[in-house]
Amino acid sequence: MPHHDPDELDSYAVILTQLLPGTWTSELRPHDVRADQHVLTVGVWDMNQVAEALAARPLEHDVILTRDDGRRLFLMDHPHYEDEFLIAAMAPVGVHTEAFRAVREPDGITIPGDPERATEAVITDLLPRYETALAQVNANTARLTSTASxxxxxxxxxxxxxxxxxxxxxxxxxxxxxxxxxxxxxxxxxxxxxxxxxxxxxxxxxxxxxxxxxxxxxxxxxxAPHRSAPTTTRVPAPRPPTPNTLRSR
The missing domain is CATH 3.30.70.1490 (Cysteine protease Prp)
Structure with missing residues (x-):
């Protein structure tokens, strides 16, 4: 199993923040191997190779990349190769779970150790799928909010x-x-x-x-209160439908 230096991951992430479009910051997160793995990675929006890598072994460290508009990316060492990394989108926080229904996860990708090639892969592959998924979640959230109110x-x-x-x-x-x-x-x-x-x-x-x-x-x-009955026949109201409810994901 390859040895991964957290400082190398941190330096790599800093370079990515300078190359990716927009204004990004990075945060290196060292982890206690005894910590709850699910809590550490609950926001990773992936059901493919990144999720498999997280399930395969305890996570010792990772990096969260955050853009000034709130977009977030999750970066970790590749579990099998020293010269590759895994990067995935992170789901928006504070959103009702029903808003994610039928939205496909913008699964993460493997990126090379060369930051310029990695940036190109993120821009052309990961970010477009991330934006598509976010747009669907935002539309669902608007619909749910309208229905609830x-x-x-x-x-x-x-x-x-x-x-x-x-x-x-x-x-x-x-x-x-x-x-x-x-x-x-x-x-x-x-x-x-x-x-x-x-x-x-x-x-x-x-x-x-x-x-x-x-x-x-x-x-x-x-x-109205204290009003006598009208002289015209009242119009029957349509049968009230079943009240709207939100279902959990």
Whole structure:
């Protein structure tokens, strides 16, 4: 088994930070062989050769390369060759595990001891796959955040003047309301539907309810407090869908 000097890995990493595009820093991390290997490498975004190398023997040291925009790379000695190294992307932190679902890991690569050739391999091979995976995770995170903040049921309330009033701060819901006749109030969180034409009001409610149902939002109609029952027939609300939930990875 080859002997690996942590100072050599550290020096190699410093050269990479100077050659890679962007502004990078490096951090050498010596490890106690008795430390929990999984905790040390939990962020390594790899299910291929880097993961196999980490599972094969205790990790004595590694280097984390960090770009000023938060991208991180994991660098370690090759377990079998003194003149080669392994480098892999690191997954973003603070992201819901569901955001990684169906996203393929941007598996790491072997790079040579020549820093210039290594840099070229990282730029042309690893970084593009890293960016693709990050974009998918970010898109999933945005979708999950939107779904989590969206109401399961929207309450439409008749006012004393016969208008229907709805309060929401969810952009997609607000867009559906305004697209079906609701007018935003001054605070932009309340939307009103005129009641001077009850037939038109009912038509707008039905259309809005159908569109809201597509995004799994139910509709409930209610009277304002102390308001007598309306003289027109109330529009039945669409059946509320099953509430949205987040599943763990």
């Amino acid at each position: 969206r109401p399961d049921t929207l309450v439409m309330t008749w006012t004393e003047s016969g208008e229907l009033s709805v309060s929401t701060d969810h952009g997609e819901v607000a867009e559906i309301l305004t697209g079906n006749g609701f007018v935003p109030d001054t605070d932009r969180h309340t939307y009103l539907l005129a009641g001077d034409d009850t037939a038109h009001q009912a038509q707008c409610v039905r259309a809005a309810g159908t569109a809201l149902g597509v995004i799994h939002v139910g509709v409930t109609l209610q009277n």
